[in-house]
Amino acid sequence: MAEANTSSRTRSRRSNAQNRGKSGSRGPRKTPEKPRQAAPKAADKPATETAEKSAFDPIVFSRDEDLKAYREMLLIRRFEEKAGQLYGMGLIGGFCHLYIGQEAVVVGVQFALKQGDQVTTTYRDHGHMLATGMEPRGVMAELTGRRGGYSKGKGGSMHMFSREKNFYGGHGIVGASVPLGTGLAFANQYRDNGAISVTYFGDGAANQGQVYESFNMAKLWDLPVVYVIENNQYGMGTSVARASATTELCKRGQSFDIPGHQVDGMDVRAVKAAADFAAEHARSGKGPIILEMLTYRYRGHSMSDPAKYRSKEEVQKMRTEHDAIEQVKQRLLGEHKLSEDEVKEIDKEVRAIVNDAAEFAQNDPEPDPSELWTDIYVEA
Amino acid sequence: MPTEILMPALSPTMEEGKLAKWTVKEGDEVAAGDVIAEIETDKATMEVEAVDEGTIAKILIGEGTDAVKVNTPIALLLMEGEDEADLREAGGARKSNGAAHPNGDAAEAAPAQGEAKAASEESESGKLGRADGPVSVLVAMDKAEPPEEPEVPEGTEFVEQTVREALRDAMAEEMRRDGEVFVMGEEVAEYQGAYKVTQGLLAEFGARRVIDTPITEHGFAGLGVGAAFAGLRPVVEFMTWNFGMQAMDQIINSAAKTLYMAGGQMGCPIVFRGPNGAAARVAAQHSQDFAAWYSHVPGLKVIQPHTAADAKGLLKAAIRDPNPVIFLENEILYGQTFPVPELDDFVLPIGKAKIARKGGDATIVSFGIGMTHALQAAEALAEEGIDCEVIDLRTLRPMDMDTVIASVKKTNRCVTVEEGWPQSSVGSFIAAELMAKAFDWLDAPVLSVTGKDVPMPYAANLEKLALPSAKDVVAAVKAVSYAD
Numbered sequence: 001m002a003e004a005n006t007s008s009r010t011r012s013r014r015s016n017a018q019n020r021g022k023s024g025s026r027g028p029r030k031t032p033e034k035p036r037q038a039a040p041k042a043a044d045k046p047a048t049e050t051a052e053k054s055a056f057d058p059i060v061f062s063r064d065e066d067l068k069a070y071r072e073m074l075l076i077r078r079f080e081e082k083a084g085q086l087y088g089m090g091l092i093g094g095f096c097h098l099y100i101g102q103e104a105v106v107v108g109v110q111f112a113l114k115q116g117d118q119v120t121t122t123y124r125d126h127g128h129m130l131a132t133g134m135e136p137r138g139v140m141a142e143l144t145g146r147r148g149g150y151s152k153g154k155g156g157s158m159h160m161f162s163r164e165k166n167f168y169g170g171h172g173i174v175g176a177s178v179p180l181g182t183g184l185a186f187a188n189q190y191r192d193n194g195a196i197s198v199t200y201f202g203d204g205a206a207n208q209g210q211v212y213e214s215f216n217m218a219k220l221w222d223l224p225v226v227y228v229i230e231n232n233q234y235g236m237g238t239s240v241a242r243a244s245a246t247t248e249l250c251k252r253g254q255s256f257d258i259p260g261h262q263v264d265g266m267d268v269r270a271v272k273a274a275a276d277f278a279a280e281h282a283r284s285g286k287g288p289i290i291l292e293m294l295t296y297r298y299r300g301h302s303m304s305d306p307a308k309y310r311s312k313e314e315v316q317k318m319r320t321e322h323d324a325i326e327q328v329k330q331r332l333l334g335e336h337k338l339s340e341d342e343v344k345e346i347d348k349e350v351r352a353i354v355n356d357a358a359e360f361a362q363n364d365p366e367p368d369p370s371e372l373w374t375d376i377y378v379e380a
Numbered sequence: 381m382p383t384e385i386l387m388p389a390l391s392p393t394m395e396e397g398k399l400a401k402w403t404v405k406e407g408d409e410v411a412a413g414d415v416i417a418e419i420e421t422d423k424a425t426m427e428v429e430a431v432d433e434g435t436i437a438k439i440l441i442g443e444g445t446d447a448v449k450v451n452t453p454i455a456l457l458l459m460e461g462e463d464e465a466d467l468r469e470a471g472g473a474r475k476s477n478g479a480a481h482p483n484g485d486a487a488e489a490a491p492a493q494g495e496a497k498a499a500s501e502e503s504e505s506g507k508l509g510r511a512d513g514p515v516s517v518l519v520a521m522d523k524a525e526p527p528e529e530p531e532v533p534e535g536t537e538f539v540e541q542t543v544r545e546a547l548r549d550a551m552a553e554e555m556r557r558d559g560e561v562f563v564m565g566e567e568v569a570e571y572q573g574a575y576k577v578t579q580g581l582l583a584e585f586g587a588r589r590v591i592d593t594p595i596t597e598h599g600f601a602g603l604g605v606g607a608a609f610a611g612l613r614p615v616v617e618f619m620t621w622n623f624g625m626q627a628m629d630q631i632i633n634s635a636a637k638t639l640y641m642a643g644g645q646m647g648c649p650i651v652f653r654g655p656n657g658a659a660a661r662v663a664a665q666h667s668q669d670f671a672a673w674y675s676h677v678p679g680l681k682v683i684q685p686h687t688a689a690d691a692k693g694l695l696k697a698a699i700r701d702p703n704p705v706i707f708l709e710n711e712i713l714y715g716q717t718f719p720v721p722e723l724d725d726f727v728l729p730i731g732k733a734k735i736a737r738k739g740g741d742a743t744i745v746s747f748g749i750g751m752t753h754a755l756q757a758a759e760a761l762a763e764e765g766i767d768c769e770v771i772d773l774r775t776l777r778p779m780d781m782d783t784v785i786a787s788v789k790k791t792n793r794c795v796t797v798e799e800g801w802p803q804s805s806v807g808s809f810i811a812a813e814l815m816a817k818a819f820d821w822l823d824a825p826v827l828s829v830t831g832k833d834v835p836m837p838y839a840a841n842l843e844k845l846a847l848p849s850a851k852d853v854v855a856a857v858k859a860v861s862y863a864d
């Protein structure tokens with residue numbers, strides 16, 4: 001585990017909608033020093049780039065929790081595999097970034113969220129959408145550019161939204177989702193509605209300037225935002241070490257006094273534990289927090305990735321030794337005493353959902369040509 | 381010879397101010413850096429410091445005097461070795477040539493003063509503007525122009541207001557009306573706005589709704605867009621639009637396009653506003669007109685008002701609009717005064733041009749500060765018997781081409797006026813539209829008067845050359861009229 005902030009160094013500041021109103025100023029606040037929130041204990045070993053350590057010892061999952069985690073992660077995996085297939089068949093165009101390998105991150109984080117919390121992410125967004133409860137049919141039909149897609153076929157893989165599920169995109173510009181998610185948190189604070197905003201971005205995005213502009217404002221105003229850095233070790237073909245002067249991305253909030261934690265993003269229980277902690281932190285008015293999820297994408301960056309920058313062995317090792325879904329499956333079969341058949345039954349149900357989505361996405365008509373001219377402006 | 385102390389400018393666009401107070405009297409010795417007076421403008425109060433050491437020999441402008449023009453001598457300073465005799469001599473000299481300017485030695489030593497001399501001589505001889513501000517003299521004419529406001533019910537009273545006050549009132553009224561409207565930007569709260577547009581808002585609405593941001597345009601623009609996605613109604617001020625360029629990705633990729641990419645789900649009710657275009661003497665990085673840039677983008681609405689009434693009515697409309705609106709103001713116009721209708725809720729329609737002056741011989745189309753040149757040219761042309769119709773677009777997107785086309789069908793000639801660069805300008809779009817939709821009515825090619833195709837220079841004379849002027853407009857109208 002790596003804890004980004006040591007409690008002695010930091011000067012904690014506090015503000016929320018109410019006390020800002022009272023003080024009448026967003027200027028430098030003179031709140032007395034106060035001890036930093038008790039954080040999980042630091043591990044004795046320094047963090048490395050493997051996904052073996054966790055700031056949050058895996059909490060024990062009940063049978064139901066593991067069943068839910070298994071089902072949801074498997075849905076994402078099967079969905080993505082199907083999307084890859086449809087892409088190969090020419091039914092999905094353009095860029096298509098698969099989430100295979102990273103499923104534990106969104107599923108674990110989503111477990112910690114409450115009704116009304118918002119989620120924002122990048123273009124690698126299919127998993128996030130399924131985790132927030134968006135319909136597989138609508139997501140897949142958007143991938144195929146059909147009228148039943150979440151954006152009526154006008155957004156595509158990278159740009160989907162659901163007001164109903166509080167999913168705020170799906171953004172194609174690396175780093176751009178970070179101020180947006182911060183703005184959602186701003187709105188929560190403005191309305192004092194108790195909701196938090198979870199803002200996902202990649203290890204590559206973590207080097208964008210606007211990320212730090214956002215960190216600064218988020219801490220300055222103590223906005224209720226959880227920044228989840230999905231460190232899958234690569235931004236396209238560039239490894240973290242080749243792109244980042246410092247590779248422990250959980251520490252990237254240090255100069256803003258934003259605490260950060262590195263988490264084993266391949267263990268859904270560790271993710272859930274970290275997300276519980278972070279959500280509570282943000283929700284209770286302590287301001288932003290960073291979770292660096294150490295994870296891995298098994299597939300290429302997008303469908304057209306030559307994968308020359310990493311070895312097959314590296315990928316294989318992650319798949320066989322750390323696969324998030326396999327870990328849960330072993331617990332289901334072991335300590336939760338499910339039979340092989342019961343697990344297979346889940347697999348079957350998930351496959352059926354995905355096949356149905358794919359079927360829908362292939363048969364749904366393309367958008368009406370008149371849609372070219374709609375949704376440019378909201379009628380005033 | 382005594383040294384003249386001149387009325388200083390607090391900002392590049394200041395033209396005059398009030399000499400509020402003398403803190404020295406005649407006969408006082410002063411050292412460089414001593415405060416000698418206080419001056420006030422509608423934006424700020426500032427102390428005037430002595431630059432040289434000497435004795436205040438004569439106070440030329442009494443305290444409490446309003447509207448003292450920049451560069452007017454306000455006092456005479458006798459330096460070491462000079463005495464009363466010098467003063468008398470200087471007095472005679474002043475009387476004889478009438479123009480206030482520093483003595484020859486000083487002018488040579490200080491280029492800034494030399495410039496001031498050029499300015500005062502020029503305005504005296506009735507030419508336009510002062511050396512560092514191309515349009516200042518046009519104010520009077522704007523004031524004289526009777527308000528053509530079909531949007532206002534008959535019998536409405538008007539109050540004289542600056543554009544700055546009108547913008548502030550628009551925000552304040554909308555903030556009173558809707559608790560989800562907030563203002564955010566650099567120096568908008570405690571400093572009261574870098575150009576004092578948000579004056580008084582912090583006091584009325586508090587720090588929750590009037591928010592000073594760090595200097596982080598890309599970040600706070602994106603944060604504003606996120607807040608707008610959530611349904612809040614941010615008014616994001618850029619200190620100037622030059623700095624808004626840092627935020628262009630969020631404005632275009634996030635604010636303008638998301639509704640479409642979301643199949644209509646994710647509206648973005650946000651206003652980005654601030655001064656646009658050349659201020660005065662701030663050179664290339666601080667003097668750019670972004671009207672053509674933003675008007676290019678589907679998903680954005682783009683407004684650039686000229687008068688205070690339009691500024692108010694359109695800003696209120698912009699804040700209520702459910703779409704992202706780019707609201708382009710102008711620093712030079714901020715201090716200009718226009719009649720504004722006294723109505724409880726004066727909202728103008730976005731996307732409607734205004735005929736600012738009726739005429740039948742040629743159509744001049746402009747917007748924002750270009751209107752000052754357009755109206756001034758129309759005045760001059762009228763004296764020569766060319767009667768121009770002047771259209772103020774007010775909104776650049778959606779553009780009210782119907783009004784332009786209707787006018788051109790009447791006049792058969794068109795000249796466009798804008799401060800931006802010529803290539804891919806607003807004018808070139810209008811010319812193309814007219815060619816496609818009113819070709820048979822045109823008796824001459826459409827001409828565009830624009831800023832010159834160069835980065836904005838600093839030197840006063842070059843800056844003047846770079847900017848469009850009423851003279852350019854007159855020449856263009858004569859050309860399309862085939863008049864000498």
Ligand SMILES: Cc1ncc(C[n+]2csc(CCOP(=O)(O)OP(=O)(O)O)c2C)c(N)n1
Nearest residue numbers: 124172173174202203204205232234235236
């Ligand atoms: C501003 C910007 N620059 C470049 C790109 C092209 N691009 C798309 S994804 C990507 C890599 C991002 O890597 P990372 O943030 O680690 O996310 P991951 O793809 O690993 O999920 C790049 C360079 C872009 N979309 N936006």
Ligand SMILES: [Mg+2]
Nearest residue numbers: 202203234235
């Ligand atoms: Mg990555």
